[in-house]
Ligand code: HEC
């Protein structure tokens with residue numbers, strides 16, 4: 001099984017062009033992992049696309065690198081030479097059993113439930129932990145009074161400029177630079193991105209890498225396509241589902257439509273500011289967490305939780321540096337963070353956003369081969 005293959009499995013393309021939705025894993029053919037890896041004993045039946053996300057869930061839960069369990073030199077990940085890998089297999093089985101016996105087989109208990117970033121879970125409470133002055137019963141705590149979802153969403157629309165200003169936008173042309181981690185972009189030079197959007201739902205993203213090679217990702221309102229220096233193809237249905245959502249120029253007006261359920265959970269700090277935490281299930285069945293600044297109403301963070309057999313794999317997007325363009329506020333910096341921070345994390349900085357410049361419909365069509 002080639003790690004490199006998984007890393008380039010198309011996921012990155014989608015990830016970089018979609019300010020709003022990111023999926024950590026797309027394989028065009030998602031085979032059971034035992035068909036593509038040499039030495040799978042406990043993960044039989046797991047889709048191949050989950051292998052790396054699951055490895056990162058274990059790695060981060062234990063606070064270690066891959067080589068804690070693996071002979072990682074020259075990619076000899078199938079070898080069983082390290083005792084920690086064997087222990088991990090027993091732990092994986094234990095976790096499966098706990099969840100089967102207690103949580104209907106859902107991955108509720110995870111490696112992180114016990115490990116929390118350490119190889120040695122702490123079983124004994126520290127003396128002084130939860131020590132109180134006396135045994136008096138506490139006053140019943142007033143729950144935070146939270147606004148309704150509708151209020152938070154309409155405040156968000158106001159915060160970004162209001163319905164009228166948003167609806168005046170027919171096209172948007174964006175120039176940005178995209179910086180990826182050193183490991184996947186050793187030159188440290190940013191990639192150049194151009195994004196063309198046209199109402200109601202056409203989208204084209206053009207990425208030029210530091211070596212000059214160009215990648216296109218287009219959607220004409222019906223057909224989605226990808227063109228790289230080596231290949232051209234239509235998008236898979238999973239890719240299409242994402243690009244469709246992304247291409248809607250007015251999606252912010254109807255965020256609620258993107259979710260089957262949406263509820264306000266709590267008030268919470270994001271980057272040291274109070275935010276309302278709203279949680280919902282999106283049209284792909286994934287749980288998402290949205291955080292709206294409690295004072296100004298802007299969307300500051302979005303977390304998408306991808307399901308794996310060892311629990312939920314988070315992808316976090318932070319929306320920073322909002323600036324006004326033709327009466328509409330847009331984030332000029334977007335940071336996307338993954339557990340796999342050495343391959344996927346990206347920072348996009350927008351250098352120019354223009355509205356209502358003419359954009360030809362032909363731009364969004366799949367080129368003839
Ligand atoms: C806590 C231990 C642990 C860590 C950390 C870990 N792995 Fe694994 N890895 C395993 C176990 C256990 C298996 C075998 C699973 C099975 O038998 O079904 C495995 C299997 C694999 C395989 C399949 C090898 C084959 O051909 O059979 C790959 C590839 C892999 N890991 C990559 C990684 C990478 C990359 C990292 C770091 C991001 C990593 N692993 C971190 C425990 C770990």
Ligand code: HEC
Nearest residue numbers: 058084087088091092095109110111113114115119120121
């Ligand atoms: C119910 C709690 C619990 C869960 C869940 C759990 N572990 Fe553990 N794990 C432990 C305890 C406790 C130890 C330490 C045992 C000891 O101290 O000898 C341990 C030890 C380990 C070790 C050996 C660490 C070392 O010292 O080298 C590995 C590797 C490990 N766990 C991997 C995992 C993985 C991977 C998962 C998720 C699939 C997991 N554990 C889930 C409780 C848990």
